[in-house]
Amino acid sequence: MSDLKSVLGEAVEAAFAAIGAPPELGRVTPSDRPDLADFQSNGALAAAKRLGKNPREIATAVAAQLAGDPRLASVEIAGPGFINLKLGDAALSDRSNVIAADPRAGAETVAHARKVIVDYGGPNVAKPMHVGHLRASIIGESIKRLYRFRGDEVIGDAHFGDWGYQMGLLIGAVMDENPEIRAFVEVLNELPEPLGDTEFFLADDPRATVFDTVSLADLDRLYPEAAAKGKSDTDYRDRARKITAALQTKQPGYYALWQRFRDVTRVALERDFHALGVDFDWWKGESDVEHLITPMVAELDAKGLLVDDQGARIIRVAKEGDKRELPPLLVVSSEGSAMYGTTDLATILDRKQAFGPDLVIYCVDQRQADHFEIVFRAAYQAGYAAEGQLEHIGFGTMNGTDGKPFKTREGGVLKLNDMIEMTRTKARERLHEAGLGEDLTPGEFEDIAGKVAVAALKFADLQNFRGTSYVFDLDRFTSFEGKTGPYLLYQAVRVKSLLRRASDEGAQAGPVTVSEPAERDLVLTLDAFDAALTEAYDKKAPNALAEHAYRLSQAFSKFYAACPIMQSEPATKASRLTLAATTLRQLELALDLLGISTPERM
Numbered sequence: 001m002s003d004l005k006s007v008l009g010e011a012v013e014a015a016f017a018a019i020g021a022p023p024e025l026g027r028v029t030p031s032d033r034p035d036l037a038d039f040q041s042n043g044a045l046a047a048a049k050r051l052g053k054n055p056r057e058i059a060t061a062v063a064a065q066l067a068g069d070p071r072l073a074s075v076e077i078a079g080p081g082f083i084n085l086k087l088g089d090a091a092l093s094d095r096s097n098v099i100a101a102d103p104r105a106g107a108e109t110v111a112h113a114r115k116v117i118v119d120y121g122g123p124n125v126a127k128p129m130h131v132g133h134l135r136a137s138i139i140g141e142s143i144k145r146l147y148r149f150r151g152d153e154v155i156g157d158a159h160f161g162d163w164g165y166q167m168g169l170l171i172g173a174v175m176d177e178n179p180e181i182r183a184f185v186e187v188l189n190e191l192p193e194p195l196g197d198t199e200f201f202l203a204d205d206p207r208a209t210v211f212d213t214v215s216l217a218d219l220d221r222l223y224p225e226a227a228a229k230g231k232s233d234t235d236y237r238d239r240a241r242k243i244t245a246a247l248q249t250k251q252p253g254y255y256a257l258w259q260r261f262r263d264v265t266r267v268a269l270e271r272d273f274h275a276l277g278v279d280f281d282w283w284k285g286e287s288d289v290e291h292l293i294t295p296m297v298a299e300l301d302a303k304g305l306l307v308d309d310q311g312a313r314i315i316r317v318a319k320e321g322d323k324r325e326l327p328p329l330l331v332v333s334s335e336g337s338a339m340y341g342t343t344d345l346a347t348i349l350d351r352k353q354a355f356g357p358d359l360v361i362y363c364v365d366q367r368q369a370d371h372f373e374i375v376f377r378a379a380y381q382a383g384y385a386a387e388g389q390l391e392h393i394g395f396g397t398m399n400g401t402d403g404k405p406f407k408t409r410e411g412g413v414l415k416l417n418d419m420i421e422m423t424r425t426k427a428r429e430r431l432h433e434a435g436l437g438e439d440l441t442p443g444e445f446e447d448i449a450g451k452v453a454v455a456a457l458k459f460a461d462l463q464n465f466r467g468t469s470y471v472f473d474l475d476r477f478t479s480f481e482g483k484t485g486p487y488l489l490y491q492a493v494r495v496k497s498l499l500r501r502a503s504d505e506g507a508q509a510g511p512v513t514v515s516e517p518a519e520r521d522l523v524l525t526l527d528a529f530d531a532a533l534t535e536a537y538d539k540k541a542p543n544a545l546a547e548h549a550y551r552l553s554q555a556f557s558k559f560y561a562a563c564p565i566m567q568s569e570p571a572t573k574a575s576r577l578t579l580a581a582t583t584l585r586q587l588e589l590a591l592d593l594l595g596i597s598t599p600e601r602m
C-alpha cells in the first residue's frame with residue numbers, strides 16, 4: 001500500500017519497535033481534529049500499560065524517533081499521550097502527483113486474484129420483480145464492479161427463475177384462457193420426441209404461431225390470478241404441480257409454450273435492467289441445469305445423503321449446536337419435481353464445472369438467509385464446494401413510509417420498470433426546477449434525466465450499509481442538494497465544465513504544489529480512496545465507497561470555493577487544474593463502481 005496512511009503507519013510502527021514497544025500499536029488513523037493534525041496514533045496508551053510506563057513518556061520517545069522524518073511537518077503530543085501527526089506540504093504534493101499520474105487514481109489491486117461469481121438480481125419468469133430484486137440488482141452490480149476493479153476475475157449471473165412451480169401455474173392459466181393454445185399444446189404433448197425435434201416440428205407448423213401471440217402483458221395479467229387461485233384451490237394447485245413436473249421432463253407442448261414465456265420475459269427484463277445500469281455476464285436460468293439434476297440425484301443417493309420423507313427426497317442439514325432447527329433441503333418433491341433448492345444445488349455443480357469459482361457471492365434478500373444456509377450445507381456435504389466458498393450477503397428492505405416493504409398505492413408490488421419511470425419523471429422535474437439542461441437537445445435531456453434517476457435510486461440505496469432497511473423517499477433521493485446521487489453527478493459535471501473552460505482558454509495542467517488548507521484536505525481525501533475500496537471489498541459493503549464519493553465531492557467544493565483556479569498565476573493554476581482533473585477521475589471511478597454513470601454536461 002502506498003497511501004499516506006499506510007506509509008505513515010509503517011513509520012510509526014517502526015518508531016514503536018525502536019523504543020521496545022509492540023509495533024502493531026503504532027497503527028495510525030485519520031485525525032479526529034483535522035484542524036490540529038492529519039493523522040494520529042493512540043498506541044502510546046496501550047504500550048504504556050504493557051511496559052508499565054507513563055503514556056506521555058512513551059509518546060515523547062516515539063515522537064523523538066519520528067523527529068527527523070522529512071515527510072512530517074510536526075509531531076505533537078496531546079492529552080494523556082495521543083501522538084498527532086501533520087504531514088508536510090511536500091509529502092502531500094508528492095502523493096497527489098502520484099495519484100494524478102495513475103489511471104486508477106490511487107487504487108491498488110489485490111495481491112491474489114480470485115475467481116468470483118456474483119449471483120444477483122434474481123429475476124423470474126412471470127413473477128413480477130419487487131423492491132427486493134431492486135436492491136439485489138443495485139448492490140450486486142456494485143459488488144461485481146468492485147471485485148473486478150480490484151483485480152478478481154468476476155462473472156455476474158442473473159440466475160433467472162424459470163423452472164419452478166410458477167411455470168406450471170402460468171402454463172395452466174394460459175391454456176385455460178386460450179383454447180387454440182390448449183389444443184396445440186395437447187397435440188405437441190403427444191409427440192414422442194422430447195426436445196430438439198419439437199423445435200424442428202414447430203418451425204414447420206403454422207399452428208405454432210399461436211404461441212407468438214402470448215405477450216408479457218398477458219403473463220403479467222394472468223400470473224397474479226393464477227398464484228392466488230393456486231393458494232385457495234387445491235385441485236388447481238395440484239394441476240399446476242403436475243404441469244411443472246411434466247415441464248421438467250421436457251414434455252414437448254409444455255416445453256414449447258414455456259420457451260415463449262421465457263423469451264418474452266427475458267427481452268423485457270434485459271431492457272429494464274440495462275436502463276438501471278445493470279448488465280449480467282451470464283443469464284443462466286434454473287432450467288439450464290436441468291440436465292444435471294437426474295445424475296446429481298443419483299450421486300447424492302450413492303453418497304447416502306438422500307432420505308425418503310413421505311414420498312419426497314430430502315437432505316438433512318441440521319447440526320448439533322444450531323440455535324434453531326434448520327429444515328432439510330427438499331431435493332425431489334412428491335410429484336417428482338426439482339425445487340428451488342434443487343436447482344440451486346445443481347447450479348453450484350454447474351458453476352464448478354464451467355468456471356471453478358473460489359467464491360460465489362449470493363446477493364439476495366435477507367429473507368432467504370435460511371434457504372441459502374440449507375443449500376450451502378448440502379453442497380458442502382456433497383463435496384460440491386469447499387466450506388466458505390459460498391457466501392450469502394443479505395440486505396434489508398426498502399420500505400414505504402409505513403415501515404413495511406414498499407408497495408404501490410394500490411397495495412401491489414412495484415415493478416422495476418415503473419419504479420424507474422417514476423424516478424425519471426421526478427428527475428425531469430428536478431432538472432427543470434434547478435434550471436438545468438435547458439440548452440440541451442431533447443435527446444440529451446432525456447439521457448441526463450435517465451442518469452439522474454439511476455444515480456438517485458442507486459446512491460440512496462448504496463449509501464446505507466446493506467443490512468439496514470431504508471425508506472423510499474423520491475423527493476429526497478432526487479434532490480440536487482444533500483447526500484444524494486444527483487448532487488454527486490452535479491459536482492462531477494461542474495468539474496467537467498471547469499476543465500472544458502480551462503482547455504478552451506488553452507490553460508495547461510501541471511505538477512501539484514499544495515499549500516492551502518483546502519488543498520491539503522482535498523489531497524488527504526484523494527489519498528483515502530484505497531482505504532475506502534479496501535473496506536468496501538472486504539466487507540462487501542459498497543456504502544464505504546459511497547461515503548468516499550460524498551466526502552470527495554465535499555472536499556472539492558470547499559477547495560473550489562477557497563482556491564481560485566483560472567485567476568491564479570500560471571504555476572498555481574496548473575497545479576489546481578491537476579487537482580481538479582484528478583478529483584474528477586477518482587469521483588467518476590467511484591461512481592462507476594457504484595454503478596452510476598456521469599453525464600458530460602447538465
Ligand code: ARG
Binds near residue numbers: 119122124160
Ligand atoms: N429468483 C429468486 C427470487 O425471486 C432469487 C434468486 C436468487 N439466487 C439464487 N441463486 N437463488 O426469489
